Amino acid sequence: MVSTAIRRAVAKRLRANTTPHERILWRALKELPVDGTHFRRQAPIGPYIVDFFCPAKRLIIEIDGGHHNDDETAKHDQERQLWLEKEGYRVIRFWNSEITGDLMAVLERVYVELYGSRDAEVRR
Template sequence: MLWRALKELPMEGSHFRRQAPIGPYVVDFFCPAKRLIIELDGGHHNEGETAARDHARQSWLENEGYCVIRFWNSEISSDLTAVLERIYVELYGSREAETIRFKHRRK
């Protein structure tokens, strides 16, 4: 559901990749131009060992210069509009901001 919504959003210069490899990890959605990662979590991500792995993973990604935002699967199904607004703010700074073309950074 989120993938379809991201592909349909008219966000200039903010192409997303799905299931993108970054270092030793594969992230759910990735916008290379903004180094923005979106992770979707089910209920099991709130439990002991899985939560600890997620924390370590997110720390590694953030130390590498990526911005990671997380959403629960239930947020996608119950309030997709709010999720998309949060993503837009992460990309552009505010809902009222003009879209700008980002240059892709390659390592």
């Protein structure tokens, strides 16, 4: 396993080099209601670094580009997701095209994952 210090350094480098799609979603996630929705970017969890992580809800958001269609990458993604879910995390995935094509639908899905329904009231 890679050391914690190395994983933190890699996560820091990834935060400094975010993709346009990650920047769009990051700005949008910061606009969600406050209670229980603090997200971290490029957070190390176990042997992995996830795109976005809400510790209070154990929710992980992954953004996938076209290279995730590649068989080897898709296999790695599946193994990674199974490991994270086995550890008690919930993982939702979005394609880059979903971020640029229908950001509101993406945020609605995130909201439902965080609060249980579209109509749930958030305590502030």
